[in-house]
Amino acid sequence: MPEPATFIRDGEGKRVRIPDWLQRLFSYDDTASRHPFTLAGAHAETAQKEEAQGPQAPDSRASASQTSASRASDSRASASQAAGERPADGQAEETTPVVRPVPLRDWMAQQESSQSAPASPMDASESPTAGSAAHAWPEKVPADLASCKAAIERTFHLPENKDIVLRSFRVGVEPGWDALAVFVDGLVDKSVINTHILQPLMLLSHLDEALGERRERIDVVREALLPGNQITQLDQWRDLVQGILAGNTAVLVDGSPAALAVETRGWEHRQVGLPQTETVVRGEHDAFTESFRANTGLVRSKLRSPDLVTEMMTVGTAASTDVAVMYVKGVVNPALVAEVKRRIQSIEVDYLPSSGVLEQFIEDQPRSLIPQVLATERPDRIAHMLMEGHVAIFVGHSPFVLAVPAVFFSLLHTAEDAYVRAPFGTFLRIIRWLALFAALLLPAFYISVANFHPEMIPTDLMLAIAASREQVPFPVIFEVLLMEFSIELIREAGIRIPSVIGPTIGIVGALIIGQAAVQAGIVSPILVIVIAVTALASFAIPNYALGFGVRVMRFAFLLAASLFGFYGIALLFCAMVAKLSVQKSFGVPILAPVAPKMDSAPDVFFRGAAYRMNQRPSYLQPQNDWRQAPVTRPWSDETKPRSRQGRSRRP
Amino acid sequence: MLKFLAAMVIPLYVLVYTALYGRWLTKRRAPAKAAAAAYALAGLSFAVSAVIFWRLFTR
Amino acid sequence: MTQHVEEKASVGAKELTAVFTVYTASHAFLGFPRYAGETAYEAGWMLPLIAGAISIAAFLAVDAVIARRFPGMDIIEIATTCFGKVSGTLVSLCIVAFLLATNAMVFREFSENVVSTVLPFTPIFLVGGLAMLTALYIAWMGLEGIARTAYILFPVLLVGIVSLCVLTVNWWHPAWLFPVFGRGLPAVLQGGLHACSLVLNVVLLTIVYPHAHNPKDLRRVGVVSIALSSVLVSMFIMAYQMVFPAPGSPSSPFPLYQLARMIYVGRYMQRLESVYVFLWVTAALAKLAVSLWAMGYILASACEWPSFRPALPAMAMLCFALGMWPPNVGLVLHVYDVYYMPWGWLLNLGMPLAVAGLAFAIRGRKRGIHHA
Known part of the structure; x- marks a missing residue:
């Protein structure tokens, strides 16, 4: 302050x-x-x-x-x-006025209007795009077809821009009406345009003109002539442009001050395939893909509820990206939906490329190492989280969908935990918790024990470690850093390396961290084991972003351990927990439901049996706390809840 | 002596930090007591640290 | 009426219980077992129980007054409303000074323990500085942060103390707990009263009053945390005295380490004292952080500051410097034995009781006061 x-x-x-x-x-x-x-x-x-x-x-x-x-x-x-x-x-406020970003188009329009008369010919020739941009856009769709055509040519920079196709034709009434179809080549399904727009309008329409006035022609076309299944009538020019860029075909009829946007999307994209980062053995094997509508459809096909709502927004002032906010009405807390929309709508950027970028704009503490948004490529996971009361965010053609709020514990869950029986789900989670601590602390522990606390290991083992270190001329921390660096290198190279020469990385990696390094006396064999286990453990962390955080924090713990042993680790760990405990994700403490303690189904550290998952997580403050009846196996005395919860119907 | 001077960087930083807080309170027209307390706390912590560090590092 | 400082952190009962249990139980890892052994000999384990009982009684008395007559107010607000601003400030300064002294002492003891056990070649200046810095960082996160951290680390403490008692079971000599009353009943009772100096829960609970989710829960928090921590400390001292005979306790400044060194359950469960570093370091950090927060908070509300955080660096600096003031740990133990323990309870229990009692006598009869 x-x-x-x-x-x-x-x-x-x-x-x-x-x-x-x-x-x-x-x-x-x-x-x-x-x-x-x-x-x-x-x-x-x-x-x-x-x-x-x-x-x-x-x-x-x-x-x-x-x-x-x-x-x-x-x-x-x-x-x-x-x-x-x-x-x-006061002084600071006076001297540093708040500068808000101006949308590119508005900025260009301002520039145009401020220097409209004295604009030098040089400028105009150098930046024809900027000169003719938004300034020249009409506000409404002109009624006159020639004006429309001219406006489209200005808007899309024709004739330089070869992606935009203008197809003039006559609607087959007597006498014919001039019309124009506009679409973006590559974004549309041409057969749909041929068979569902041009063919019916040109060949199959034979009506008298005495149907009404000129301005009502568009209504006739919409209601009687055009068999497209999704048609929107637009009268704002800006909407028309957005519609064309989204893969619709615009149909304009001479004399009518409106346009029809016919849904003809059909661009190339990857088909729904296997998840790349969240594979499971038991469970669905489909993943989101680079198609916005396919992604929302995947979730909707799994969650067939009339209460599943998809709200659409666009982000990006120069090139818009569709953003969908999906939630289940009646379950989700409306305040959460409002907050999500508020954060998304306040983004002012020229272009939003991916969900990974949106995430950074909307999360509570973007500098934190722990992700506060859960990005997943599994539609089943999104469907499940929506039913819990989360909000899902789809961004353009990004194959990762965001679920908010995300608590720390959900970052260690996988879809499979729920699909296998509870004891196995719990077992998997215990393994993962151990993996988390090993990935974070194992090298630091090794350094502490070797440097500061050798007395805590049994004498034989201590002698074995000492003997293995005898040949190594470096301090432990140097050894560990060397090996950690090699592992990180292999990891990074493994992702970037062209798949044709992919197997090479395995051979080189095995050589570096395997026998050769030990034989050369650079590292001790026990350290190789420690580093290998750490690497395996870090791959067992299911959330990619959390894995990143753990990788970075591991180095901090290494440093603390090399300087102060267990004491340093303990101090850093306490500080880390304190920092985490005040962090929030969309208003929910990230360590909920443990700290602060909140009601939740037994789905935090371990995985409870499906018939005990009665309540939604209370940290989401859902409108409806119960997701299943308290007694879901009424025929079984063994699994009936005890008297206190023994209500047979949901409250 | 050098050790003492090096160690005094921290109390000095705390002094400046807390004193700036006092100054800010004055500007915000907080009660006189508030700013005075901030200055007093800043001075006290600095003085106590100085005395104790002097004993610690110059003997 | 003093204003509430900054955000009113709202903390649940379970987290508060954890934080106050850790706060008091951490004395098991510091000098208290030594003091108990010295004061009561074989009956050392009774002191925490007696102190707990007295403290619970005092807390319930203060709580009854607050709940009936001054709901939603902390002890300083009560002093201010009933006896004027000067008294309120005086009460706050007394509490701050007491907390400062406690914190500085705990800090020095803790740093000495670290240096004498795990980091013998590191200067205490550095070891203590790091601890204070971390405590400052945790305190900076506010009561919510401290309470949640303590709640997460609480199982570690619980498992730690219990395991320490159980794993030394093959060294136990129950006969060493006799005679039951050690140095005699008067000495035990007096020691119990003096041990109340460590149960700062009473004064702290009356300060966190406005922060509780539900003030009615606070009574349970107080009783449970005091009882639980008393039992834990008592358990620890009992185990310690069954392993090391009471007359030897004055010579051991750090019983936890001594006890942990004794663990030998087969070849692979031996010499676990290093593992217990996590236990006592986290407990001490939680204690330092709570005290720092409380000092900052009380000072901020007494001085009408909008936030407690700007006071924290200066308070931490003061704690650190005061902790470093005694030239050797012997002097710290002397202050602990001669001044802190015999008189600390007067401030710790006496002041809240006095304030609540006087406030009740003066204003309570008029069915409390009206406050905004």
């Missing part, structure tokens, strides 16, 4: 700006404790009330952000602080 002066004066009295890092060192930064949104404060009941007032229009951005902001005021973190404003001295 205390802000030092942003400027100091140098010897000549000029103002010199103090670097940000130095300011931060001397000012109180409370981001660790402040959160822009807390789900616990936003109770499902109040949220339901809001929902009852009617669904918010997709473009009511301001009102959505206002409601969320007022909700967040519980935790005394105002929206302005969330946006990065800091309470500052």
